[in-house]
Amino acid sequence: xxxxxxxxxxxxxxxxxxxxxxxxxxxxxxxxxxxxVRRITLFDPSHLPSQIAGExxxxxxxxxxxxxxxxxxxxxxxxxxLGVVGCQWAMADAGLSRGSFAPTRCGxxxxxxxxxxxxxxxxxxxxxxxxxxxSGPDMRAWGEQGIPEIPPLWMLKYLPNMPxxxxxxxxxxxxxxxxxxxxxxxxASALEEALRILxxxxxxxxxVGGSEAKVHPLSLSRxxxxxxxSRRNDDxxxxxxxxxxxxxxxxxxxxxxxxxxxxxxxxxxxxxTPYAEVVAVATGVDRSLSGQGLARIIRQALALAGITPDxxxxxxxxxxxxxxxxxxEARGIAEVFxxxxxxxxxxxxxxxxxAASALLELACSVLALRQGLLPPTLNHLQPDxxxxxxxxxxxxxxxxxxxxxxxxxxxxxxxxxxxxxRAEA
Amino acid sequence: MRRRVVVTGMGVITPLGHxxxxxxxxxxxxxxxxxxxxxxxxxxxxxxxxxxxxxxxLGRFVREPQRFRNCxxxxxxxxxxxxxxxxxxxxxxxxxxxxxxxxxxxxxxxGSDEFPVLVRALAYASPPPGTPGPVDPARFTQVMLQWMNGxxxxxQEMYTxxxxxxxxxxxxxxxxxxxxxxxxxxxxxxxxxxxxRCGAADVMLAGGSHSMIHPLGVTGFNRLTAxxxxxxxxxxxxxxxxxxxxxxxxxxxxxxxxxEELEHAKARGAPIYAELTGYGSTADAFRMTDPHxxxxxxxxxxxxxxxxxxxxxxxxxxxxxxGTSTQANDATETAAIKTVFGxxxxxxxxxxxxxxxxxxxxxxxxxxxxxxxxxxxxxxxPPTINYQTPDPLCDLDYVPNTAxxxxxHHALSNSFGFGGQxxxxxxxRFSS
Numbered sequence: 001x002x003x004x005x006x007x008x009x010x011x012x013x014x015x016x017x018x019x020x021x022x023x024x025x026x027x028x029x030x031x032x033x034x035x036x037v038r039r040i041t042l043f044d045p046s047h048l049p050s051q052i053a054g055e056x057x058x059x060x061x062x063x064x065x066x067x068x069x070x071x072x073x074x075x076x077x078x079x080x081x082l083g084v085v086g087c088q089w090a091m092a093d094a095g096l097s098r099g100s101f102a103p104t105r106c107g108x109x110x111x112x113x114x115x116x117x118x119x120x121x122x123x124x125x126x127x128x129x130x131x132x133x134x135s136g137p138d139m140r141a142w143g144e145q146g147i148p149e150i151p152p153l154w155m156l157k158y159l160p161n162m163p164x165x166x167x168x169x170x171x172x173x174x175x176x177x178x179x180x181x182x183x184x185x186x187x188a189s190a191l192e193e194a195l196r197i198l199x200x201x202x203x204x205x206x207x208v209g210g211s212e213a214k215v216h217p218l219s220l221s222r223x224x225x226x227x228x229x230s231r232r233n234d235d236x237x238x239x240x241x242x243x244x245x246x247x248x249x250x251x252x253x254x255x256x257x258x259x260x261x262x263x264x265x266x267x268x269x270x271x272x273t274p275y276a277e278v279v280a281v282a283t284g285v286d287r288s289l290s291g292q293g294l295a296r297i298i299r300q301a302l303a304l305a306g307i308t309p310d311x312x313x314x315x316x317x318x319x320x321x322x323x324x325x326x327x328x329e330a331r332g333i334a335e336v337f338x339x340x341x342x343x344x345x346x347x348x349x350x351x352x353x354x355a356a357s358a359l360l361e362l363a364c365s366v367l368a369l370r371q372g373l374l375p376p377t378l379n380h381l382q383p384d385x386x387x388x389x390x391x392x393x394x395x396x397x398x399x400x401x402x403x404x405x406x407x408x409x410x411x412x413x414x415x416x417x418x419x420x421x422r423a424e425a
Numbered sequence: 426m427r428r429r430v431v432v433t434g435m436g437v438i439t440p441l442g443h444x445x446x447x448x449x450x451x452x453x454x455x456x457x458x459x460x461x462x463x464x465x466x467x468x469x470x471x472x473x474x475x476x477x478x479x480x481x482x483l484g485r486f487v488r489e490p491q492r493f494r495n496c497x498x499x500x501x502x503x504x505x506x507x508x509x510x511x512x513x514x515x516x517x518x519x520x521x522x523x524x525x526x527x528x529x530x531x532x533x534x535x536g537s538d539e540f541p542v543l544v545r546a547l548a549y550a551s552p553p554p555g556t557p558g559p560v561d562p563a564r565f566t567q568v569m570l571q572w573m574n575g576x577x578x579x580x581q582e583m584y585t586x587x588x589x590x591x592x593x594x595x596x597x598x599x600x601x602x603x604x605x606x607x608x609x610x611x612x613x614x615x616x617x618x619x620x621x622r623c624g625a626a627d628v629m630l631a632g633g634s635h636s637m638i639h640p641l642g643v644t645g646f647n648r649l650t651a652x653x654x655x656x657x658x659x660x661x662x663x664x665x666x667x668x669x670x671x672x673x674x675x676x677x678x679x680x681x682x683x684x685e686e687l688e689h690a691k692a693r694g695a696p697i698y699a700e701l702t703g704y705g706s707t708a709d710a711f712r713m714t715d716p717h718x719x720x721x722x723x724x725x726x727x728x729x730x731x732x733x734x735x736x737x738x739x740x741x742x743x744x745x746x747x748g749t750s751t752q753a754n755d756a757t758e759t760a761a762i763k764t765v766f767g768x769x770x771x772x773x774x775x776x777x778x779x780x781x782x783x784x785x786x787x788x789x790x791x792x793x794x795x796x797x798x799x800x801x802x803x804x805x806x807p808p809t810i811n812y813q814t815p816d817p818l819c820d821l822d823y824v825p826n827t828a829x830x831x832x833x834h835h836a837l838s839n840s841f842g843f844g845g846q847x848x849x850x851x852x853x854r855f856s857s
Contacts, residue, residue, distance in 0.1 A: 043562035047570065075713065103710065104725065113583055114535035114604075119547060119560035126547035127554050137544040139640070143469025147644050155645030156713055160535070160583070160604040165844035168708040174722060177708035177846050178612055181533065181604045183584035189601045196619055202706075202729075217562035218538075218569070225575030282625075283599045284525065285591040293597060296525060412588035414600045 009274035012094025012260030014086040018054030018350040030375040035237030036350040050229035052236035054253030054351030075153045077115040083163030083211030086256030094260035107175030107203040109194040111186030111210030111355040115158035116218040125149040175203040187358030188416030192281035204266040209258030212354035228322040242319030242345035245384040250320040253351025257359035274423040280304035286413040294332025301417035313401035316365040318408040319345025330387035342392035348379045358408045365404045369422045433695040434683030436509025438502040440476040449799040452807035453828045472652040474659035476676035476783025495577045499534040500586040502679035503634035514683035519595035527628040528598030530617040532609030534635030536581025598626045608842030611790030615704035627689040632791035634679035664811035665748035665777035666819040673749040676783030680791030703851030705729030720761025722847040727765045730849035738766045742833020745797040748777025756818040776824040780810040790840035
């Protein structure tokens, strides 16, 4: 194992989330207990079984996107523009601008998905191509009359690698650029790879982010058919109940979370103030979804960090609020930490942001470490014997130990564990 | 000392065969797989042809293939190629070795929408013809919920192919998947190399899988005018570096490699096909749709791969080009090769597998690296077919039309992705 390594710190943070669109706003919302899951307003959700989600309020891409780049907005779906704005804000927060760093020494790792098509991009083509009996498309009509109706850059608006592509162009980033697509784990994959890239000396600065806009009629039609979504449409703010006995599913969210990860010596040289240090990331698969594999991966991350569970202030869990997901995650955490280490699950405040989830959830603990205060988990009312962990609820508690472990996973058992450390004074 | 990484298994599903042997034989013969699209009626599309995988039978590779009936072709192709690679490496048996030290890194395609259902729902929720106006999202969701198949949709999520590989073949170590368009599987292989070097795993199943030969895939590329429209002569449409090239030919398939730490491979007596010695990864930072005109990022990626391998330009005996058959790529790739190799560029044989295979998009780099390894081992360089008219902007040795005998020790494979990701990989003849 490579243990002697370059140290990496977070020196910038950009966020667009259902509970706040800046690090300070996010922190205030975490303390105030703001609930970002509400009835969907981006479209009429009345036919969906689950009609609630975390939406980013006041997202104005035209005002927010870099002025010189505004014309490109036509080629960006919401999932992309959220990510690009997140990158802009992270770079600004880190005090970095185009030309202020060596282009080949900066790279990007972004967590993303293929965006769902905007309905109006394909609607006119569909109308032209539908058979007279409306049973489906006439392929000849689609080719002749449908295809010309579709915007020329249609495909580009949705490609997963577009947030990273735009960020490299905006900031003249010429180092490695990769786009991670492992669902709720993708943000952790991006962080893992960025850390390796810094450690193999290929770059000094890595932009590490994720964005996803799930609150979309096509995406939510699909998710409602297979994802475990809460049906508490009459109580959106209280719907997601992490590790609670009465949990009945999660809710989608949207947004972006982007960090600037930087080699410690590089950050020091330019006088940047770290939010926190990223120490280790481990990924792997729990094939039986028993929690044993997740525990193995958490232990691996602790070993890479060279620490014991006693040095961990709290575990930041994915805490989806699903029946089997929470049971699985709790078993993995309990296997390593027992029921002593507090578990903080911030997702109940804003929903599952998918590709942006791991980094937004991690950001809540990054801010907590910096402020020295851990906000509580909302909506955990009744402990569940199936989830034998100590969920932190009630009042904010002081941070007592230097490290945080973040866990996340997919429903097929892909897992990741991240270890971060309080920044040194 | 840095851990060394070797290739101990390879597998493919391609339009030119469902095994590495078949694929390489076809490449050496200069056979093309391009023909009319059969998967759907594309006769009125701007492009009516593609390079399709034919006669694919998942049941030849996994037991109870119906378990994967809801999966997309990208997952099914990946499973079949992975099975070949792991069997080749002697690692198919889940009782072999420490499975927590074996991972997956897939350059993976996206799932696809069920086209007929999508069109039907959009038409249902649109205002009647002649009345312009937006699609009604509420009406749209109402019918989509009735017409879509939930289990099929869940398998279209982008994390599923890498998960299916891990679950089917008991690979419990690092699990990652990336999508950087046409560079994805090369990037997956390069980063898997790094995961082994830094000790996160001893074995990585790495590669890519993709199919975009569906109505929306062809529609999207046609709107971008990226595809060749030589409908009267599909088999000569993919003509990398030829003056009259007019776009790429869409292909599909999968390529998977078993990468293994050298001592681990030796200890279990595994076959060693080649050593993976160099990896370079850069961004163009130029435009969404076009490569940098001088191939700035591309040349940097090649230079970085050489430095990573500790080699000089003159050590490279063959370049497997990205060579897409688009005007922009082939000219800038040529310029980038000259930047890195100088005068020596004129003496290196360069060929494009895509002249025969078409462009496998996310899977392209992995399949082409496998072809490169076979060329290295067998001392035969597959040609660039359909090369007829020289282009003054492409004036290097592209091994035109017939294969060539050549013995060399190191070869480079390029992959450049839409959006500006540039990957170069170097494979070397293994010597202890």
